[in-house]
Amino acid sequence: MPPTTEDADTPGAAAGASPAAPVRLLAGLCALVVLAATVLRTWVASAGWFYWDDLLLHGLAARHAWPSPGLLLTDHDGHLMPGGMLLAWLAAHTAPLDFRLPLLQIALLQVLAGVALARMLWVLLRGRPILLAPLVLALVLPLGLPAATWWSSALNALPLTAAMAWAVASTLRYADTGRPRHGVGAVAATAVGLFFGEKAVLVPVVAVAVLVGRQWVRGADLRGIWPATRALWAAQALVVAAWAVLFALAVGRAGGGDVPSDSEGDRPGLWGLIDHSYRLAVGPTLAGGPWRWERWHPGPPMADPGVAAVTAGAFVCAAVLAWSLLTRRRTGPIWAAAAVYPLVSALLVAVGRGGPDTATEIVQTLRYHSDVAVVLAAALALAWTATRRSPAQRNGSRAARWEPAAVAGLVVVLASSSSLSTAAYRDTWAEQPSRDYLEPLVTALHERTAPMLDAEVPPEVLLPLTAPDNRLSAVLAGVDGLPPIGAWTTDPVTIDAHGALHSAAVVPGRTIGQGPEPDCGYRVAGGTRIPLDGPLLGRDWVLQLNLLADADGTVAVRLDEGEEVRVPIRQGLGTVFVRVEGSGEGVTLEPGDGVSELCVGSGPVGVLVPR
Numbered sequence: 001m002p003p004t005t006e007d008a009d010t011p012g013a014a015a016g017a018s019p020a021a022p023v024r025l026l027a028g029l030c031a032l033v034v035l036a037a038t039v040l041r042t043w044v045a046s047a048g049w050f051y052w053d054d055l056l057l058h059g060l061a062a063r064h065a066w067p068s069p070g071l072l073l074t075d076h077d078g079h080l081m082p083g084g085m086l087l088a089w090l091a092a093h094t095a096p097l098d099f100r101l102p103l104l105q106i107a108l109l110q111v112l113a114g115v116a117l118a119r120m121l122w123v124l125l126r127g128r129p130i131l132l133a134p135l136v137l138a139l140v141l142p143l144g145l146p147a148a149t150w151w152s153s154a155l156n157a158l159p160l161t162a163a164m165a166w167a168v169a170s171t172l173r174y175a176d177t178g179r180p181r182h183g184v185g186a187v188a189a190t191a192v193g194l195f196f197g198e199k200a201v202l203v204p205v206v207a208v209a210v211l212v213g214r215q216w217v218r219g220a221d222l223r224g225i226w227p228a229t230r231a232l233w234a235a236q237a238l239v240v241a242a243w244a245v246l247f248a249l250a251v252g253r254a255g256g257g258d259v260p261s262d263s264e265g266d267r268p269g270l271w272g273l274i275d276h277s278y279r280l281a282v283g284p285t286l287a288g289g290p291w292r293w294e295r296w297h298p299g300p301p302m303a304d305p306g307v308a309a310v311t312a313g314a315f316v317c318a319a320v321l322a323w324s325l326l327t328r329r330r331t332g333p334i335w336a337a338a339a340v341y342p343l344v345s346a347l348l349v350a351v352g353r354g355g356p357d358t359a360t361e362i363v364q365t366l367r368y369h370s371d372v373a374v375v376l377a378a379a380l381a382l383a384w385t386a387t388r389r390s391p392a393q394r395n396g397s398r399a400a401r402w403e404p405a406a407v408a409g410l411v412v413v414l415a416s417s418s419s420l421s422t423a424a425y426r427d428t429w430a431e432q433p434s435r436d437y438l439e440p441l442v443t444a445l446h447e448r449t450a451p452m453l454d455a456e457v458p459p460e461v462l463l464p465l466t467a468p469d470n471r472l473s474a475v476l477a478g479v480d481g482l483p484p485i486g487a488w489t490t491d492p493v494t495i496d497a498h499g500a501l502h503s504a505a506v507v508p509g510r511t512i513g514q515g516p517e518p519d520c521g522y523r524v525a526g527g528t529r530i531p532l533d534g535p536l537l538g539r540d541w542v543l544q545l546n547l548l549a550d551a552d553g554t555v556a557v558r559l560d561e562g563e564e565v566r567v568p569i570r571q572g573l574g575t576v577f578v579r580v581e582g583s584g585e586g587v588t589l590e591p592g593d594g595v596s597e598l599c600v601g602s603g604p605v606g607v608l609v610p611r
Contacts, residue, residue, distance in 0.1 A: 022129075026129055029132060030122070030132070033118070033135055033136055033139065035111075037139035037140060038107055041106070041110055041145065042103060044426045045103055045149035046099075047430040048150065048429045050435070051152075052300075055469075056469050057088040057152055058088065058096065058475070058478075060074065061092035064089065071089060075251045078352055079198065080251050081198075082196075084156060084196055088152075092477075093478065097442065105155070106154045106158070110148055112158070112159075113148075113159075113162040117139065117165045118131075120166070120168045120374070120377070121134055121377060121381055124169075124172070124378065125384065133410075133411050134376075134377040135377070136415060137377070137411060137414060139373075141285050142418055142421040143282065143286075143372055143376075144373045145422060145425055146301060146365055146367050157197075159192065160199055161373070163193025163200055164193065164200075164206055164371055166189040167203045170182045170185035175225065178228065183232045187239055190203045191243075198243075201243070204236040206341075206378075209337055212225060216330055216334070217383075217386035218385075270346070273349055273360055275360075276363045277346040277363045280305055280310070281303055284309040284312070286317050288413075288415070288416070288418035289310075289312060289313055290305035291306070291421050293428040298459065298461065298463060300367075303364045303365075303366060312417075324386075328383055328387065331386050334382050337379070338375050342369055345363075345372070348368070349363055434461045437460070437497065438476075440498055441500075442482070444500060446481050448501070450483060451486060452489060452493070453492060453493075453577065453608070454471050454579060456470050457470050473485045488567040488577065488578050488579070490574075492506070494608050494609065504608040505611050506542050506605070506608060507607055508605060510604075512530055512601075512603045513532075515530070521599055522599070523597065523598070524589045524591060527588055527589075527590040528588065528590070529586045529588045536583050539583075540579055540581045541559070541582075541605050542578070542580075543578045543605045544575065544577055545557070546575050546600070546601040547569065548572065548574075548599040549569050549570065549597075551571050552569070552571050553568075553592060553595030554591070554593040554595065555569055555595065556589070556590040556591075557587065559580055560584025560588075561583045563581060565578055565579070565580055
């Protein structure tokens with residue numbers, strides 16, 4: 001691989017065969033394709049809103065005044081994603097719960113991913129117009145659609161796509177030219193990818209696989225690769241090793257558990273994950289499927305291909321494979337390697353997400369396979385550049401002249417098929433219980449002045465397993481103009497499924513009885529335990545305190561088993577509603593901050609219900 005004097009990724013230097021004007025035209029067409037794909041996917045994303053991890057990231061970022069290491073290196077469900085945390089922090093502190101900023105981030109990341117894909121294909125195909133075919137397919141097939149339109153997923157998937165494609169192109173250019181800037185570009189791409197997610201450890205692997213594949217289809221000596229690129233691989237190894245140390249310190253685990261077997265009860269079996277990955281996830285998208293989506297709230301949309309979509313995907317795959325094997329030399333190993341790549345994603349899901357609460361359908365969300373599009377685009381480009389099998393198929397022959405037209409026709413058919421899947425996905429993605437609940441709630445809270453008792457959001461928004469991040473105080477963190485959300489209020493309300501507020505009362509589970517002193521009840525001076533009329537089980541309760549205070553100040557409240565809550569009170573007669581967690585048969589009160597004595601009357605301990 002002798003160094004050359006020109007860069008194939010520079011317009012005007014593509015194989016030296018294309019005049020400047022056609023090269024500029026082709027570059028413009030690539031830009032148009034990237035822009036159109038960005039507009040399309042941003043349009044799809046705009047139908048959604050903050051969903052699941054989006055709300056968790058928002059709440060986490062809003063609680064940090066600055067993007068400190070404590071935020072950037074947070075273990076988010078087994079992921080280390082400082083870049084995503086940084087972008088989440090920017091959104092949470094610039095426009096909290098305003099979806100326009102996440103949409104802008106998605107659009108910018110999509111542009112970067114598209115540009116990197118175009119550059120990779122430009123280098124692989126030496127600036128030939130045929131590169132538009134794999135570029136269009138990589139950007140319109142639904143394979144990368146879900147990951148590119150769900151904000152928290154896009155923060156991982158789109159930088160991974162961009163890093164992988166850029167690293168491939170820079171690795172090829174470094175092997176061709178030996179120029180350090182290309183090596184630095186490849187290493188930087190890996191580092192940036194790892195900054196957004198751990199799956200970027202595969203970036204150097206894919207880059208070297210494409211480099212080997214290119215030399216293989218050219219019939220070149222593979223032994224020349226190592227001497228020409230060993231400095232690059234040493235640098236890549238250092239970057240990955242440094243990241244591995246950081247990952248071990250910050251996360252210290254590989255995911256949810258060991259690789260599951262198919263006999264482990266409700267755990268998703270490895271074979272099931274592999275079967276669903278190929279047959280129901282990746283396969284149908286190769287024909288523009290799945291054409292229909294299913295959603296189990298609060299889960300994301302899943303590909304739900306019928307027999308026709310599965311068959312169409314298998315047919316397209318077989319047709320492309322037959323074309324490649326019958327007309328090109330040495331392409332079999334290229335497709336074998338590409339076919340193995342989804343297996344890697346399935347194995348990562350098995351390790352990182354295997355558990356009793358995980359179904360095999362998780363791979364049908366497609367977000368774990370979005371980077372497969374880069375691998376397939378590179379494989380298609382390598383197959384196109386491979387030597388033709390017979391002189392009759394060489395350039396200028398009838399078969400060679402018909403190939404571009406056939407490819408263009410296939411692209412049109414697959415793009416049309418993909419448009420059906422994209423529209424169907426948008427309709428499904430538009431079902432956003434979090435938006436239906438939180439937008440009216442925020443509007444109502446802006447009109448409220450009294451403090452708000454903290455409460456869990458509905459399970460359609462966030463399941464209880466995310467506690468305490470499923471509480472209003474976490475989900476609405478950072479939103480301006482809201483009343484305090486915490487452990488007490490003087491005006492209790494409940495929130496219905498549509499985010500509307502309703503005046504509420506405490507339905508007693510237990511009661512503070514009338515105390516022994518006439519006109520006072522229980523006299524509280526210092527820490528005083530008041531018995532209830534029965535035991536309370538461990539959970540959160542609302543305590544209605546009817547009291548008389550001798551001054552402004554606070555009172556500390558706790559159950560026998562539970563955390564203490566300190567509540568402000570006013571001098572004179574008043575009622576305050578306190579949210580306490582715990583269990584026991586009594587409640588302890590301790591006045592402070594200027595209050596020396598309290599009288600406490602009878603009141604209920606229970607749950608809030610609308611009046």
